Amino acid sequence: MSGTLAPRVVVVSRRSELEELLARHGTRAAAAHYLRQRGRDLDEVVDRHDGLMAALTTVGAAIPADWRRGRVDRDDLPRFLFGPEDVVVAVGQDGLVANVAKYLDRQPVVGVDPEPGRNAGVLVRVAPAELARLLPAVAVGRARTERRTMVRARLDDGQELTGLNEVYIGHRGHQSARYLLSAPAGTGRPGRGGPRRERQSSSGLVVGTGTGATGWCASIRRDRPGAPEPPDPEQGQLCWYVREAWPSPVTGVTLTEGRLGAGEELELVAEGDGLVVFADGVEDDHLPMSWGQRVTVGPAERRLRLVVPSP
Structure with a gap:
């Protein structure tokens, strides 16, 4: 990428199911009661939330200290302004890459899978631990990419x-x-x-x-x-x-x-x-x-x- 500014990495994610449940029910106890009535267990939801948080922490640590950073939730994508030299890192399911794609214009997108084995992995193909090695190549335009039709x-x-x-x-x-x-x-x-x-x-x-x-x-x-x-x-x-x-x-x-x-x-x-x-x-x-x-x-x-x- 050209320009005098350091690259900006914009991390895109969505609220976990646990966060959505807490926003709706207020407490973990109330959320657990709600799930039990539907034959589900809060522990599974907490495990998936912890996996997403761990992936986001690893992604954050992979961004070089002298690079610029941005963060946006999926629901705020229509109001977020992406820059032409941004590197977009989508952390979540395959659908999250599709959600962000229509707001971009030639910016590279790295799909990071926080739950390997649970997602199909069609668009999120990068493990959190692989991002640190991959980002420098992305920033200078040397990473392997697919140009997917829209x-x-x-x-x-x-x-x-x-x-x-x-x-x-x-x-x-x-x-x-x-x-x-x-x-x-x-x-x-x-x-x-x-x-x-x-x-x-x-x-x-x-x-x-x-x-x-x-x-x-x-x-x-x-x-x-x-x-x-x-x-x-x-x-x-x-x-x-x-x-x-x-x-x-x-x-x-x-x-x-x-x-x-x-x-x-x-x-x-x-x-x-x-x-x-x-x-x-x-x-x-x-x-x-x-x-x-x-x-x-x-x-x-x-x-x-x-x-x-x-x-």
């Missing part, structure tokens, strides 16, 4: 958001949404004809990346034999699925899945109120859509720079 949704009023896993467009209550869907020629199933524009009523449209293909998109695709294969996370393509399309005299079910390549977009025009667009499952951070409003969805120009350990 998905972008843009409204016709200029508002937009990006996601690392997927973007959802549909009714805010996940009930039936009415809209007109347009897709580029050739984006459906190979060999399938049919319209490239279709009026639909469905429980929403999910447009995912290769990273997100192991999550929500995977659960949808599992019930669709013959659906297009999901893209590679770095391939620059997207997969998309319409959920529970409803056939009627005025709505169709032909244009329900496909792939999008570089420069290709889906277009959706709302034919009802109450529609929303959100990314990576964060429904609170959404864009509202009203009747007649248009949204386009395609591969984002920027990508996540995910730092991965050397083989």
Whole structure:
């Protein structure tokens, strides 16, 4: 990295389950009573909290003393200003990397796993003890990285958001949404004809990346034999699925899945109120859509720079 300032490491985490329970119930005794009523034990929650705190302590000790530091909770990400030369260290589950990715623009991200063996480890691949060795290489741009494709949704009023896993467009209550869907020629199933524009009523449209293909998109695709294969996370393509399309005299079910390549977009025009667009499952951070409003969805120009350990 260039510049005269020392690198700044921004550590991103979220409150542990124990912290959330204490915020809700006030005391450990009350939290333990609440958990016992649901067949759970406070000791497990405390152990996971202690593991997260130990990981955060190790991460803090790994940052060189003359470097700058920042700290942000997941819930405060929409209000946090990342600098262009920041090194972002996400300590938590894989989903935390997805949560932070849409607020970044080319900053490298190190995913640190505080609970090896419990997390899938797709995006959090670094053990806390490995960070001290890895950070100097990250700061000078010599660390091994993956450039993971992201998905972008843009409204016709200029508002937009990006996601690392997927973007959802549909009714805010996940009930039936009415809209007109347009897709580029050739984006459906190979060999399938049919319209490239279709009026639909469905429980929403999910447009995912290769990273997100192991999550929500995977659960949808599992019930669709013959659906297009999901893209590679770095391939620059997207997969998309319409959920529970409803056939009627005025709505169709032909244009329900496909792939999008570089420069290709889906277009959706709302034919009802109450529609929303959100990314990576964060429904609170959404864009509202009203009747007649248009949204386009395609591969984002920027990508996540995910730092991965050397083989």
